[in-house]
Amino acid sequence: MLELENVIKVFNRGTQDEKRALDGIDLVVEKGDFVTIIGSNGAGKSTLLNVIAGTHQPDEGHVRINGRDVTRWPDYRLACYIARVFQDPTMGTAGAMTIEENLALAERRGKRRGLQWGVTAAYRRRFREILKILDLGLEDRLKLATGLLSGGQRQSLTLLMATLSLPKVLLLDEHTAALDPRTAEKVTLLTDQIVRENNLTTLMVTHNMNQALKHGNRMIMLHQGRIQMDVRGEEKKNLTVAELIAKFGKTLKDETLLSCDS
Amino acid sequence: MIILNVLPMTLEQGLAYALVALGIALTFRVLAFPDLTVDGSFPLGGAVAARLIVAGVDPVLAAAAATLAGFVAGSLTGLLNTRLKINSLLAGILMMTILYSVNLRIMGRANIQLLDRPTVFSAMENMDVTRYVPVILFFFVVTMAVKILLDLFLHTQYGMALRATGDNEDMIRSLGVNTDNATVFGLGLSNAMVSLSGALVAQDQGFSDVGMGIGMIVAGLASIIIGEALVKPKSVFRLSLAAVVGSVAYRFIISLGLRLGLAPTDLKMATGFMVIVALGIPAIRGKREGKIHLRGV
Ligand SMILES: Nc1ncnc2c1ncn2[C@@H]1O[C@H](COP(=O)(O)OP(=O)(O)O)[C@@H](O)[C@H]1O
Numbered sequence: 160m161l162e163l164e165n166v167i168k169v170f171n172r173g174t175q176d177e178k179r180a181l182d183g184i185d186l187v188v189e190k191g192d193f194v195t196i197i198g199s200n201g202a203g204k205s206t207l208l209n210v211i212a213g214t215h216q217p218d219e220g221h222v223r224i225n226g227r228d229v230t231r232w233p234d235y236r237l238a239c240y241i242a243r244v245f246q247d248p249t250m251g252t253a254g255a256m257t258i259e260e261n262l263a264l265a266e267r268r269g270k271r272r273g274l275q276w277g278v279t280a281a282y283r284r285r286f287r288e289i290l291k292i293l294d295l296g297l298e299d300r301l302k303l304a305t306g307l308l309s310g311g312q313r314q315s316l317t318l319l320m321a322t323l324s325l326p327k328v329l330l331l332d333e334h335t336a337a338l339d340p341r342t343a344e345k346v347t348l349l350t351d352q353i354v355r356e357n358n359l360t361t362l363m364v365t366h367n368m369n370q371a372l373k374h375g376n377r378m379i380m381l382h383q384g385r386i387q388m389d390v391r392g393e394e395k396k397n398l399t400v401a402e403l404i405a406k407f408g409k410t411l412k413d414e415t416l417l418s419c420d421s
Numbered sequence: 422m423i424i425l426n427v428l429p430m431t432l433e434q435g436l437a438y439a440l441v442a443l444g445i446a447l448t449f450r451v452l453a454f455p456d457l458t459v460d461g462s463f464p465l466g467g468a469v470a471a472r473l474i475v476a477g478v479d480p481v482l483a484a485a486a487a488t489l490a491g492f493v494a495g496s497l498t499g500l501l502n503t504r505l506k507i508n509s510l511l512a513g514i515l516m517m518t519i520l521y522s523v524n525l526r527i528m529g530r531a532n533i534q535l536l537d538r539p540t541v542f543s544a545m546e547n548m549d550v551t552r553y554v555p556v557i558l559f560f561f562v563v564t565m566a567v568k569i570l571l572d573l574f575l576h577t578q579y580g581m582a583l584r585a586t587g588d589n590e591d592m593i594r595s596l597g598v599n600t601d602n603a604t605v606f607g608l609g610l611s612n613a614m615v616s617l618s619g620a621l622v623a624q625d626q627g628f629s630d631v632g633m634g635i636g637m638i639v640a641g642l643a644s645i646i647i648g649e650a651l652v653k654p655k656s657v658f659r660l661s662l663a664a665v666v667g668s669v670a671y672r673f674i675i676s677l678g679l680r681l682g683l684a685p686t687d688l689k690m691a692t693g694f695m696v697i698v699a700l701g702i703p704a705i706r707g708k709r710e711g712k713i714h715l716r717g718v
């Protein structure tokens with residue numbers, strides 16, 4: 160499904176600030192896998208997702224989706240396979256455009272856009288149905304500009320937009336980190352529900368170890384641009400936060416990671 | 422009394438230049454691209470139309486050719502910015518400067534007279550009513566037609582992608598839109614409108630002059646700012662309406678100013694002050710809203 164082969168990404172090569180953000184990543188993700196990704200700040204998690212999504216081009220290595228080499232594809236072209244949700248809720252929607260317009264934009268992810276009417280009655284009916292999943296009452300406010308929504312509402316909408324035209328790969332980059340704990344919890348549950356119902360191949364970066372262990376069928380840990388741990392299935396299910404910290408406490412310097420004992 | 426006296430001229434000019442305001446609204450507001458090509462693409466429209474009319478081409482066709490020329494000019498600015506990665510403001514300034522020479526070449530001299538040539542307004546000269554009536558009506562129909570077409574376009578799939586490009590470029594790229602191409606196309610469209618305005622204004626005033634575009638951006642910005650104060654731009658429809666209303670209101674203020682003793686030579690300075698005050702007030706009041714959000718600056 161998704162295949163990374165010896166992917167290397169170096170920032171500011173040849174300068175004092177040279178940084179090997181990804182240092183030889185080999186990763187094969189199967190169809191339907193829900194992979195959680197943890198690692199301390201600067202471990203290369205976001206860079207990994209950026210390379211997969213085509214936002215950054217790797218210096219070496221290959222990225223394949225469904226056997227197709229997409230390493231040099233620009234981000235807008237990869238949109239036919241990939242949907243993303245970012246940490247910052249304002250990044251996921253066009254704030255001056257309405258809820259239905261944003262959904263219509265997302266509905267045509269990776270498809271040709273022509274001079275057909277943007278928000279058709281059929282779209283609108285469908286959006287109304289789908290928005291009910293969020294249970295935020297947005298189905299009655301289709302003409303509201305998304306910039307007027309709260310962070311949690313916007314992020315929920317972004318998640319819905321990302322999954323609207325079922326992507327081959329869903330990339331989530333700490334998409335609950337900017338939300339208050341209760342909203343974060345709701346968005347996390349929603350993520351789980353949508354991913355499972357549609358059997359989406361998903362990579363979810365999180366700074367919360369509990370979340371990483373509780374969700375998905377596989378977890379990888381990045382450290383200094385390398386995959387330091389890769390657990391799946393039963394092994395992952397039985398893993399506890401305490402065990403993780405006991406094993407990797409030294410490398411997981413990030414306080415946000417260590418302080419999560421809830 | 423003064424108000425009644427300046428009204429016909431205000432309407433004629435306001436509606437004639439409204440296409441410029443619409444073009445600027447499309448770049449500055451919708452695409453969030455501060456395009457300065459306008460000062461060159463406006464006289465480009467005049468130059469192409471005048472040259473073709475003198476050569477015996479039908480005035481409507483001449484205006485169509487001018488529109489196309491404007492589209493090309495705007496697209497080139499877009500290409501400078503997106504392909505060659507030249508800063509958006511600089512790309513516009515480069516294009517504007519280049520167009521000055523291009524316009525001189527097209528016309529062969531600095532000024533072409535059209536008074537004894539057939540124009541789209543020729544038929545309106547000898548009507549029973551004063552010339553203002555059909556001319557104002559003409560500009561009203563053209564401007565509203567362009568406004569409505571623009572409104573419709575911005576609600577199509579591609580038009581929405583264009584709006585999203587100005588609103589949240591990263592997001593719409595991740596949804597599969599080549600925002601570079603969208604920017605190029607949007608700039609082309611904007612400058613096509615501006616050139617059309619130049620072609621029609623040249624025919625209306627009876628000459629095309631290489632200097633007729635100087636200060637056009639600032640005047641357009643002033644129009645937009647005034648229009649947005651009068652018509653809150655809460656939707657695409659109102660945004661373009663604000664540009665049209667603002668253009669008329671701006672010409673009204675200018676005509677009034679001239680009647681009350683403002684020296685014509687100080688006009689551009691007065692316009693500049695208007696824009697500075699309108700943009701500056703929010704900053705002085707410590708508010709951030711009202712500031713023009715721009716990409717690529
Ligand atoms: N665009 C960039 N330019 C330079 N350095 C970068 C850039 N993006 C990320 N980095 C560096 O690469 C490393 C990995 O960053 P990132 O992938 O964002 O980490 P994470 O998401 O795991 O916190 C960090 O040291 C960061 O400073």
Ligand SMILES: [Mg+2]
Binds near residue numbers: 205206
């Ligand atoms: Mg990150």
